[in-house]
Amino acid sequence: MKIIFRLILTCWLLLISSVLLATPLRLGITSATVRGQYALLEEWRDYLQRKLDRPVEFIFRESYLESLELLKQNELDFAWVSSPAYFENSRQMSLLVTPLYQGQPFDRSYLIVPSSNHASQSLLDLKNKVFAYVDPDSSTGYLHPRYQLLQQHQNPEHFFKKTFFTRDHQKIVAAVAIGMADAGAMSGFAWDSLARSRPDITNQTRIVTRSAPYGFPPFIARNSLSRSDFNDMQRVLISMNQDPDGIKLLQRLNLDGFIVADRKLYQGVYKMMRRIGDL
Known part of the structure; x- marks a missing residue:
């Protein structure tokens, strides 16, 4: 019995060690998207860590521009940014997922x-x-x-x-x-x-x-991120609405889930940026 217990304990410690030693996935969050829900974000981070079986860090910055700069410098892997911030940098960044609100990938x-x-x-x-x-x-x-x-x-x-x-x-x-x-x-x-x-x-x-509706602010990833890390994060986010714990978190975030969206979703934002002269 003691031998079995020691084996279980050893396996558990090895599992914990492998998670702790793994390179963290870093996700940028701004004040505009946090909405003061720091405790909820900690629970979301813990959820992502369990599902990905590796550490996840939420990196907080004051503005979308700061998160983008960290992505460009490879100091972030993902970021939740505004639609214009994504569109301005879509050649350098990959669209990961778009949140669903009231069943649609739109905000107003x-x-x-x-x-x-x-x-x-x-x-x-x-x-x-x-x-x-x-x-x-x-x-x-x-x-x-x-x-x-x-x-x-x-x-x-x-x-x-x-x-x-x-x-x-x-x-x-x-x-x-x-x-x-x-x-x-x-x-x-x-x-x-x-x-x-x-x-x-x-x-x-x-x-x-x-x-009128505009494409919801997306999650993006740096282009240099490995395909496996990109796919893993995308899979976990998309499957949140099929998991009891994920559903609870989504309800508290006031979201319905995440989808893989197309760049065309942000054409309305592109039109405004062209008119204003930001592109």
């Missing part, structure tokens, strides 16, 4: 104002106001409102009295709710997710408009 841009503002009915009603953006590389929190202004023959550089970046979709809601900004643009997914957990905050804002 929400234009929000304080709930006390009953007058504003469109972006044009906000001329000479203080406006909050998320990140220069955000489609929903930056690109879309600027594109809409250009479509209305307005200059985005001079339309608002003042603009600033929050680097975080939830902070757009807070900035508008407390009056730091008169309005802001953000991810509809982020607003909807916050409304589930903190309706006391979102109730202090009002959605003025919802945009």
Whole structure:
């Protein structure tokens, strides 16, 4: 009996050692995608480690640009980035997976104002106001409102009295709710997710408009990553909605799963970038 126990213990220790000694897979996350759910991300990391049978590190950065730079320098293996950030670098990066929200691989841009503002009915009603953006590389929190202004023959550089970046979709809601900004643009997914957990905050804002759907911010990988590492991570993410623990994590992330998407999904973002001159 003691011999069997020792064999089991030895095998277990060898298994743990092999996992600990394996090179970690590094995944970049930004403030815009974290939404303050650090405990949840730790559980997600642990889940990925179990499924991949190797260490996983989440590397946090303030902006999409910082994550992209780390990918280019081979200091990250994967990153969850904005749609424009992916499209600008699609020749250097590979599309890993796209999240599903409400069954579709899409997000929308929400234009929000304080709930006390009953007058504003469109972006044009906000001329000479203080406006909050998320990140220069955000489609929903930056690109879309600027594109809409250009479509209305307005200059985005001079339309608002003042603009600033929050680097975080939830902070757009807070900035508008407390009056730091008169309005802001953000991810509809982020607003909807916050409304589930903190309706006391979102109730202090009002959605003025919802945009057409755009490709959901994807997970990308550096081109130099080995095919086996790419396939392993892709497989684990795609199969999350078929696994009880994965389903629980997806529910808390407010996502339905992940799919292998095509670059064509991001044509709407490409169109906006061409119009604005970012490409």
